[in-house]
Amino acid sequence: MLTLVVVLVGGAVLGVVRGGSLESLAATSFRWSWLIFAGLFLQLGTDLVNPPWLGRPGMLAVVFLSNGLIALFLVANRRLPGMRIALGGLVLNLVVIGANGAMPVSPGAAEMAGLPPPRRNAELKHEPVSEDTLLPWLGDQFPVPRAKSVLSLGDLVLYLGLARLVYVRTHPERRKPPPPRA
Numbered sequence: 001m002l003t004l005v006v007v008l009v010g011g012a013v014l015g016v017v018r019g020g021s022l023e024s025l026a027a028t029s030f031r032w033s034w035l036i037f038a039g040l041f042l043q044l045g046t047d048l049v050n051p052p053w054l055g056r057p058g059m060l061a062v063v064f065l066s067n068g069l070i071a072l073f074l075v076a077n078r079r080l081p082g083m084r085i086a087l088g089g090l091v092l093n094l095v096v097i098g099a100n101g102a103m104p105v106s107p108g109a110a111e112m113a114g115l116p117p118p119r120r121n122a123e124l125k126h127e128p129v130s131e132d133t134l135l136p137w138l139g140d141q142f143p144v145p146r147a148k149s150v151l152s153l154g155d156l157v158l159y160l161g162l163a164r165l166v167y168v169r170t171h172p173e174r175r176k177p178p179p180p181r182a
Contacts, residue, residue: 002147011163015170039069082164089158096138104139113143
């Protein structure tokens with residue numbers, strides 16, 4: 001999460017430095033904003049409460065439902081810059097989670113990030129990469145030591161799309177002047 005905040009702030013700072021303004025970003029109009037809040041609330045609420053009766057299939061259903069709500073938000077706002085890229089990243093994450101029943105995490109990347117290595121069946125949402133892992137290259141394999149996290153290719157694509165949105169929306173609308181009349 002810290003990495004996402006850094007990416008978004010970085011996109012905004014770069015946009016402002018290049019002549020944009022935060023007012024332009026704040027004026028961005030989103031459709032169906034409640035979907036992103038519902039998706040994040042569902043996932044964060046489940047993480048905080050962590051009901052023991054949920055089990056791995058239930059947690060997988062929560063992950064897909066919450067990400068499905070976020071995906072609907074991204075689709076509803078697909079005309080905004082970067083949203084299609086962000087949707088592509090979300091889909092990459094859902095593909096690898098669906099193929100494996102959890103997000104595969106590289107134990108080496110977790111160690112480099114300062115995290116304990118994932119243990120099989122210890123976490124409902126993550127599992128260590130093994131020889132049985134499908135699409136391991138889509139799993140969490142990019143360590144971010146300062147943020148104590150490990151990112152997947154889907155995370156990187158998702159963050160790229162959101163950074164593009166923030167960067168482009170900090171710029172005021174630039175319209176080409178109409179062509180001169182003869």
